[in-house]
Amino acid sequence: MNTVREYLENFLYVTESGIHGAGLFTSIKITEGQKIIIIKGETISGDECERREEFGNVYIFWNGENYIDTAMTDKIKFINHNCSYNCDIFDRDEESLFLIADRDIEPDEELTIDYGYDEIYELCQCEICSEYAADSFEIQKAI
Numbered sequence: 504m505n506t507v508r509e510y511l512e513n514f515l516y517v518t519e520s521g522i523h524g525a526g527l528f529t530s531i532k533i534t535e536g537q538k539i540i541i542i543k544g545e546t547i548s549g550d551e552c553e554r555r556e557e558f559g560n561v562y563i564f565w566n567g568e569n570y571i572d573t574a575m576t577d578k579i580k581f582i583n584h585n586c587s588y589n590c591d592i593f594d595r596d597e598e599s600l601f602l603i604a605d606r607d608i609e610p611d612e613e614l615t616i617d618y619g620y621d622e623i624y625e626l627c628q629c630e631i632c633s634e635y636a637a638d639s640f641e642i643q644k645a646i
């Protein structure tokens with residue numbers, strides 16, 4: 504069965520990112536709504552997820568049923584957070600998710616998603632988050 508190689512896995516590459524460390528990039532144009540890859544990994548329990556996160560594993564996805572640890576993958580684990588993300592994650596089955604283009608993506612653009620957990624917005628350095636941080640600073644000064 505050809506599961507992982509369908510979709511665009513072979514057209515993705517990992518290289519230095521302007522956002523953080525290494526990032527995941529596409530070598531071809533991707534159109535909005537296109538399925539990019541299947542996100543698969545090791546399916547683990549909530550307790551095991553917590554344990555691994557304490558050890559700094561930041562590659563765990565949640566599909567509504569299971570935690571999926573992608574630390575052993577060679578591509579999807581490198582996808583960075585961006586508040587102006589260009590990819591979304593959709594449920595596929597109990598052990599996997601789809602990465603789908605949220606808009607047209609040009610060749611050599613970095614693929615990004617919204618990680619969707621609170622701490623990331625404190626770390627994020629995009630324009631939206633910088634403005635938000637400046638606003639809450641102003642509010643604190645006013646108080």
Ligand SMILES: [Zn+2]
Nearest residue numbers: 586627629632
């Ligand atoms: Zn941001």
